[in-house]
Amino acid sequence: MNLIERAGLAALHRIDPEAAHGLSLRALNAGLVPLPGLVTSPRLDCTLAGMALANPVGLAAGFDKNATALAALSRSGFGFLEVGAATPLPQPGNPKPRLFRLTEDRAAINRFGFNNDGMQAIAARLQSRPRSLPIGLNLGANKTSADRAADFAQVLATCGPHVDFATVNVSSPNTEKLRDLQGPAALSALLARVMEVRAGLAIPIPVFLKIAPDLSPDEIAEIGGIALAAGLSGIIATNTTLSREGLKSAARDEMGGLSGAPLFEKSTRVLAQLSLATAGRLPLIGVGGISNADQAYAKIRAGASAVQLYTAMVYQGIGIAVRIAHGLEALLARDGFASVHDAIGTGRADWL
Numbered sequence: 579m580n581l582i583e584r585a586g587l588a589a590l591h592r593i594d595p596e597a598a599h600g601l602s603l604r605a606l607n608a609g610l611v612p613l614p615g616l617v618t619s620p621r622l623d624c625t626l627a628g629m630a631l632a633n634p635v636g637l638a639a640g641f642d643k644n645a646t647a648l649a650a651l652s653r654s655g656f657g658f659l660e661v662g663a664a665t666p667l668p669q670p671g672n673p674k675p676r677l678f679r680l681t682e683d684r685a686a687i688n689r690f691g692f693n694n695d696g697m698q699a700i701a702a703r704l705q706s707r708p709r710s711l712p713i714g715l716n717l718g719a720n721k722t723s724a725d726r727a728a729d730f731a732q733v734l735a736t737c738g739p740h741v742d743f744a745t746v747n748v749s750s751p752n753t754e755k756l757r758d759l760q761g762p763a764a765l766s767a768l769l770a771r772v773m774e775v776r777a778g779l780a781i782p783i784p785v786f787l788k789i790a791p792d793l794s795p796d797e798i799a800e801i802g803g804i805a806l807a808a809g810l811s812g813i814i815a816t817n818t819t820l821s822r823e824g825l826k827s828a829a830r831d832e833m834g835g836l837s838g839a840p841l842f843e844k845s846t847r848v849l850a851q852l853s854l855a856t857a858g859r860l861p862l863i864g865v866g867g868i869s870n871a872d873q874a875y876a877k878i879r880a881g882a883s884a885v886q887l888y889t890a891m892v893y894q895g896i897g898i899a900v901r902i903a904h905g906l907e908a909l910l911a912r913d914g915f916a917s918v919h920d921a922i923g924t925g926r927a928d929w930l
Contacts, residue, residue, distance in 0.1 A: 606896070617904070625919075626712075626784075637888065644661070648707045660716055663717065666732045668696035671690045672752065681827060685825070701737045714741050714745060716745045717746055734775045744776075746786070760801065787814065788813075791815070799851070802860070814865055815845060815866075819866075821844065843867070846877060849877060863883065868902070
């Protein structure tokens, strides 16, 4: 971490977390953050559901909810970006405060509740997005919706022409009963509607499903089967957790989803179980608790084709993307892998 990043993080940590989040986006757009540009090499160059990635390190949804910092983020060293979640109608989300730093645990708890500007505003910004790397959108449903499955389909129909992939997010714990859509009947029906819309796009983009870490092995296997049957392009494992096991920070009992370091082992176990259940037939994206190259590499060896991160940026700054990409290059070379693809799933048994 350079001195500019260190000083900026120190200043941001003195103010309210959500205000700090907003300031970080403004700093990126104002050019106040040094950005390295594209980070790649023959070993890091890879594909994800047919999309060419300069490197397998992606930005998870939630940081740029409204697609307002795409130009800067496209030069920050990530191999791909995911923005959102977007809902059909704008909504304010849950009352503040709704974001909490757990510094002692290198974690965060949020209960945002899909606060966003709505699909029309987000689609307009995505129309003028950079084309230097894949950019996807996390699809959400309005809190007041009477038909949440229709919401996901509507957002895809509106924004799908302007993105490279989309993610069906039924795993956020902050919209009441949203996780109920992970049940087999509801999930199958929802995915059928989303995939019908995808088929009607001029370019049928990859569609991923983002799942919760708080699932049993049987539920994980069932979801894997449903995803395969639906024709999905892959699964993102995982979203935030409701668990509070082992936390030390004062804010540990706040309601919401926990992300960051404490999630690493739980989410990686789910990833490995999902890799086993789908037998390599679906690309997986590993998310949860990644804060260094060793952990990103562990996700890949557990079965991930690519990884995403967000919370670690709170503690290490946006430069973490470059550090992890370079670290992955070194780890792959150390173990004799010529490509990311060659390493996928080679350590899965360690997590089962």
